[in-house]
Amino acid sequence: MTEPPAHGSVILREFTEADVGLALEFGEDPYIPLIGSLPAHPSRQEAEAWVRRQQGGRAEGRGLPFVIVAGGTAVGTIALWLRKLSEGVGIVGYSISPEHRRRGFATDALVAITGFARTVPGVERVELYIEPWNRGSLRAAEKAGYRCEGLLPDHHEIGGVPKDMLVYASP
Ligand SMILES: CC(C)(COP(=O)(O)OP(=O)(O)OC[C@H]1O[C@@H](n2cnc3c(N)ncnc32)[C@H](O)[C@@H]1OP(=O)(O)O)[C@@H](O)C(=O)NCCC(=O)NCCS
Known part of the structure; x- marks a missing residue:
């Protein structure tokens, strides 16, 4: 059996049904529901459906979503999505989760998944798309060794609105 991706204080593992609690926490954040398919203030059923979509993404080969675990607690999620795999890009x-921020978990998880991505057939480069105001995410990217390649105007719809995104590439 291969070792799970890990770095510093975090280990990455696959989603389980028990991660509905993490989904409910995510749903109370003002930004997380805008950047994915989790509804804001989800019901338990909506949170369960979101967990199943993460699991389905892996089963269908759309990507490799993980739960970030620190000290035995699920503190967040990170995924390597494969929609640009034909271009060699993950x-x-x-x-x-809001209560676990600013302890280095995003940075550690990013280092872990970047190393893991090098083992995924066809992935030659990893990209991150980050809104310019998102200081925590920009800083995590830089600390994990990513470099900024520029600003893409109106590149992503976030909450239904086209937004400029900075693109970062893997070390
Ligand atoms: C962005 C996010 C993932 C950062 O997670 P985190 O675990 O708090 O990040 P880290 O603890 O690894 O912090 C990395 C660096 O950013 C800094 N940082 C974190 N949040 C910050 C904030 N809100 N403002 C300024 N700096 C911040 C940290 O201090 C650290 O820098 P330092 O080591 O120089 O002090 C988290 O805030 C989050 O989930 N936000 C909502 C969803 C989101 O924005 N996802 C990313 C989309 S691109």
Whole structure:
């Protein structure tokens, strides 16, 4: 059996049904529901459906989503999405639950998944897309060794609105 991706204080593991609690925490954050398919203030059923979509993404080969675990607690999620695999590119997205922020978990998880991405057949480069105001995410990217390649105007729809995104590439 291969070792799970890990770095510093975090280990990455696959989603289980028990991660509905993390989804409920995510749903109370003002930004996380805008950047994925989790509804804001989700019901338990909506949170369970989101967990199943993460698991389905892996089963269908759309990507490799992980739960970030620190000290035995699920503190966030990080995924290597494969929609640009034909170009040799994996796209990483991540979120940390509000009560677990600013302890280095996003940075450690990003280092872990970047190393893991090198073992995924066809992935030659990893990209991150970050809104310019998102200081915590920009800083985590830089601390994990990513470099900024520029600003892409109106590149992503976030909350239904086109937003400029900085693109970062893996070390
Ligand atoms: C962005 C996010 C993932 C950062 O997670 P985190 O675990 O708190 O990040 P880290 O603890 O690894 O912090 C990395 C660096 O950013 C800094 N940082 C974190 N949050 C910050 C904030 N809100 N403002 C300024 N700096 C911040 C940390 O101090 C650290 O820098 P330092 O070591 O120089 O002090 C988290 O705030 C989050 O989930 N936000 C909502 C979802 C989101 O934005 N996801 C990313 C989309 S691109």
